[in-house]
Amino acid sequence: MSSPIVKLIAQRIALGVLLLFAVSILIFVGTQILPGDVAQSILGQSATPQALENLRNSLGLNDPAYIRYLRWAGGVVTGDLGTALSSGQDIAGSIGGRLWNTLFLAFWAAVISVPLAIILGLLAVRYRNGPIDKLISGLALASTSLPEFFIGYLLVYFFAVKWQIFPGISTVYDGMPFLERLRAIALPATALTLVVLAHMMRMTRAAILNVMQSAYIETAELKGLRPFDIIRKHAFPNAIAPIVNVVMLNLAFLVVGVVVIEVIFVYPGMGQYLVDHVAKRDVPVVQAVGLIFAAVYISLNIIADIAAILANPRLRHPK
Amino acid sequence: MSEELTRLGGQVLAGRVSRREFLARAGALGVTAAAAATLLGSHAQAQAPVRGGHLKAGMQGGESTNVLDPALNLSQVPYAFCRQWGEFLVRVQRDGTLQNRIAEEVTASADAKTWTMKIRDGVEFHNGKTVTAEDVVATIERHADEKSQSGALGVLKSITGVKADGKNVVVTLTDPDADFPYLMADYHLVIQPNGGRDDPNAGISAGPYKVSVFEPGVRAGGERFANFWDADNLGYADQVEIIVINDPTARTAALQGGQVHMINRVEPKIVDLVKRVPGVRIENISGRGFYPFNMFCDTAPFDNNDLRLALKLAMDREEMLDKILRGYGTVGNDYPINKAYPLYPEGIEQRAFDPEKAAELYKKSGHSGPIVLRTSEVAFPGAVDAAQLYQQSAAKAGIAIEVKREPGDGYWSEVWNKQPFSLSYWGGRATQNQMYSTAYLSNADWNDTRFKRPDFDRMVLAARGELDTEKRKAIYRDLAVIMRDEGGLIVPFFNDYIDAVNDKVQGWKGHPEGELMDGYALAECWLTA
Numbered sequence: 001m002s003s004p005i006v007k008l009i010a011q012r013i014a015l016g017v018l019l020l021f022a023v024s025i026l027i028f029v030g031t032q033i034l035p036g037d038v039a040q041s042i043l044g045q046s047a048t049p050q051a052l053e054n055l056r057n058s059l060g061l062n063d064p065a066y067i068r069y070l071r072w073a074g075g076v077v078t079g080d081l082g083t084a085l086s087s088g089q090d091i092a093g094s095i096g097g098r099l100w101n102t103l104f105l106a107f108w109a110a111v112i113s114v115p116l117a118i119i120l121g122l123l124a125v126r127y128r129n130g131p132i133d134k135l136i137s138g139l140a141l142a143s144t145s146l147p148e149f150f151i152g153y154l155l156v157y158f159f160a161v162k163w164q165i166f167p168g169i170s171t172v173y174d175g176m177p178f179l180e181r182l183r184a185i186a187l188p189a190t191a192l193t194l195v196v197l198a199h200m201m202r203m204t205r206a207a208i209l210n211v212m213q214s215a216y217i218e219t220a221e222l223k224g225l226r227p228f229d230i231i232r233k234h235a236f237p238n239a240i241a242p243i244v245n246v247v248m249l250n251l252a253f254l255v256v257g258v259v260v261i262e263v264i265f266v267y268p269g270m271g272q273y274l275v276d277h278v279a280k281r282d283v284p285v286v287q288a289v290g291l292i293f294a295a296v297y298i299s300l301n302i303i304a305d306i307a308a309i310l311a312n313p314r315l316r317h318p319k
Numbered sequence: 320m321s322e323e324l325t326r327l328g329g330q331v332l333a334g335r336v337s338r339r340e341f342l343a344r345a346g347a348l349g350v351t352a353a354a355a356a357t358l359l360g361s362h363a364q365a366q367a368p369v370r371g372g373h374l375k376a377g378m379q380g381g382e383s384t385n386v387l388d389p390a391l392n393l394s395q396v397p398y399a400f401c402r403q404w405g406e407f408l409v410r411v412q413r414d415g416t417l418q419n420r421i422a423e424e425v426t427a428s429a430d431a432k433t434w435t436m437k438i439r440d441g442v443e444f445h446n447g448k449t450v451t452a453e454d455v456v457a458t459i460e461r462h463a464d465e466k467s468q469s470g471a472l473g474v475l476k477s478i479t480g481v482k483a484d485g486k487n488v489v490v491t492l493t494d495p496d497a498d499f500p501y502l503m504a505d506y507h508l509v510i511q512p513n514g515g516r517d518d519p520n521a522g523i524s525a526g527p528y529k530v531s532v533f534e535p536g537v538r539a540g541g542e543r544f545a546n547f548w549d550a551d552n553l554g555y556a557d558q559v560e561i562i563v564i565n566d567p568t569a570r571t572a573a574l575q576g577g578q579v580h581m582i583n584r585v586e587p588k589i590v591d592l593v594k595r596v597p598g599v600r601i602e603n604i605s606g607r608g609f610y611p612f613n614m615f616c617d618t619a620p621f622d623n624n625d626l627r628l629a630l631k632l633a634m635d636r637e638e639m640l641d642k643i644l645r646g647y648g649t650v651g652n653d654y655p656i657n658k659a660y661p662l663y664p665e666g667i668e669q670r671a672f673d674p675e676k677a678a679e680l681y682k683k684s685g686h687s688g689p690i691v692l693r694t695s696e697v698a699f700p701g702a703v704d705a706a707q708l709y710q711q712s713a714a715k716a717g718i719a720i721e722v723k724r725e726p727g728d729g730y731w732s733e734v735w736n737k738q739p740f741s742l743s744y745w746g747g748r749a750t751q752n753q754m755y756s757t758a759y760l761s762n763a764d765w766n767d768t769r770f771k772r773p774d775f776d777r778m779v780l781a782a783r784g785e786l787d788t789e790k791r792k793a794i795y796r797d798l799a800v801i802m803r804d805e806g807g808l809i810v811p812f813f814n815d816y817i818d819a820v821n822d823k824v825q826g827w828k829g830h831p832e833g834e835l836m837d838g839y840a841l842a843e844c845w846l847t848a
Binding site (some may be wrong): 055065094161164169 | 379383469470518532534535563565573578579602732764
């Protein structure tokens with residue numbers, strides 16, 4: 001590893017940390033602007049003024065905002081996310097299981113969708129502008145154009161209600177056998193795959209097609225390589241940077257953008273957890289979840305950047 | 320014909336049709352008396368409770384912020400789950416009377432200010448301890464504590480002293496209250512060892528099921544408690560489970576797919592579709608809940624009773640019931656009481672849509688310009704449509720309504736009970752006294768119509784302390800008439816509770832107190848193969 005690369009990577013990471021800090025302030029300010037307060041939301045319509053005041057005092061809501069922010073930020077740095085205002089439970093503990101569930105679903109959706117998208121992209125380039133290319137692109141674009149809740153409901157209607165192959169609700173819990181767990185997430189994973197497939201596939205196709213204009217591809221063709229080998233050996237490695245970029249963006253979506261899918265399939269992940277706590281004005285939880293989402297997004301983007309740097313021969317072999 | 324007989328048979332067992340009436344109607348259908356009696360017999364046999372199985376409900380109304388502490392019970396899932404693991408002093412029955420549970424006997428002093436509850440012998444908590452009068456006292460004290468966050472705090476305000484006296488719990492009140500035992504049926508008042516002070520979230524009481532899993536916002540489950548004191552009447556399934564499914568489509572799909580046996584909150588607009596699903600039936604019952612349009616009686620322009628009356632007359636209740644609830648409800652009459660309440664006031668004229676009279680009163684009120692009505696989809700299902708429908712019927716009376724749609728997030732803290740004209744919902748209460756005391760006394764915590772009338776307050780208090788039923792009924796009739804003609808409440812309709820149930824579930828008896836048999840469906844129903 002040469003020094004410019006290390007320096008670039010270190011810069012990216014430092015920038016990421018700084019960004020994360022800025023995001024934490026944004027999140028905090030955002031939660032302060034929300035109308036209503038925690039006590040009112042916890043007790044709901046049946047809150048008496050007395051009960052409200054008691055709850056506010058015991059939750060420390062009467063302190064100024066900046067003190068609450070500093071108290072919380074200090075805790076996060078030392079690994080303490082605090083306790084949820086609404087339930088009094090330790091946030092780190094209750095988020096753990098939810099985060100694991102979200103990552104589990106995202107992982108399997110990625111395992112299916114990323115190779116599938118890249119292979120379909122390669123096939124589309126190989127048979128570009130032919131019927132196979134049009135079919136792949138058409139189907140992928142159609143699945144992306146449909147809103148994700150509609151795809152979800154379609155899957156539920158056919159696979160859960162009509163044919164009863166997979167369960168329509170994906171409740172998973174600790175100690176569930178692995179295969180049963182996989183069966184439970186079959187439908188949401190499929191729905192997510194359909195949602196992210198087209199973006200990655202189209203970008204793969206476009207990136208490789210771009211490279212295919214190069215002179216060395218022509219050389220490869222002239223020396224008699226088979227078309228698929230040209231794509232695999234010469235075009236694909238040079239198109240990796242944009243492909244990794246779009247893959248990472250979609251991976252980030254699989255982690256932070258699945259609220260709708262989680263609600264439809266009743267999957268106990270982070271999205272539903274966040275929505276419930278926003279509704280309750282449970283500031284510490286919203287901030288913790290927001291921060292985790294931001295961290296996922298930022299780190300996946302750093303990985304994409306680093307991959308792009310490493311894939312660039314001019315940086316790998318400086319003069 | 321056989322379908323009709325089956326339905327009738329079910330009604331005999333549910334107590335809605337007498338045995339004699341069944342035989343008569345069977346005769347009318349061309350069945351001989353002997354054959355009909357056999358039919359009824361086989362039907363009754365099929366209806367005998369079956370023990371065992373794992374009964375599951377898919378429910379709207381659970382969040383990942385829920386806790387087991389019954390003091391903080393609010394949404395539907397904690398409500399229904401505490402019916403499985405919790406035990407109460409008394410329980411409101413379908414006819415509005417009380418059933419004694421942990422309280423074996425409840426007696427009042429002559430002035431209805433001192434109440435004595437005898438604690439039943441041999442009721443055991445899930446932790447093996449026996450329920451004592453001290454536990455009951457501690458429970459009431461915890462919920463009535465000024466520092467308490469209990470949702471029951473408001474209803475317990477009238478208590479000045481609670482003490483244990485051997486097997487008795489003696490409660491003294493500030494004012495006479497003939498309905499005091501109904502306060503003890505409040506769903507927050509789950510009797511817990513030492514009142515739940517040691518660990519409010521332990522989930523220990525004396526109900527038919529022991530808490531086995533509690534994952535907030537995901538699922539909650541219980542296993543049958545072997546030493547449950549009332550095992551003959553509750554707790555047939557070995558295990559019960561509530562799965563939180565907040566999305567209505569997912570909930571219906573889970574019922575169709577057989578993953579759950581019953582669901583709550585079937586939207587009126589899809590009831591007819593659900594009815595067509597094989598193996599699934601709709602169970603609806605009219606409850607005490609209603610969907611009010613609240614006007615602040617102390618805020619202009621609603622401080623003018625002519626304007627309030629004009630707005631009431633401009634409501635087309637029949638159309639509203641038909642279009643918003645698809646007929647799953649009953650029209651309201653601008654007071655918060657319906658036939659599901661004990662001592663229902665008879666013979667009050669039903670208010671009808673009268674645009675001419677409304678226009679006349681509107682002119683008399685001297686108001687001009689549009690009236691802002693605030694609504695949101697969280698007020699009740701169809702609340703935005705209801706506001707628009709009202710806008711149109713009011714326009715026929717020449718009254719301009721400006722519908723303002725508010726975000727659902729924050730509606731209960733920023734709009735309801737803050738803005739002078741808005742839509743809301745009320746779940747209803749066990750008695751008329753509770754309903755009026757909760758929302759229509761001058762100093763009521765949730766006086767969401769700002770209705771402040773000293774004479775009305777005095778009448779409510781008089782009815783509360785009146786032990787003579789006929790006299791109470793007369794006062795309640797007067798109260799209803801005042802509300803109807805001078806109150807700030809427009810009640811277009813009382814809504815039905817609509818559940819959907821798998822045909823394998825037997826023993827279903829709807830309850831006007833709430834959906835899923837007032838939360839007791841899992842404990843009172845059983846599964847057949």
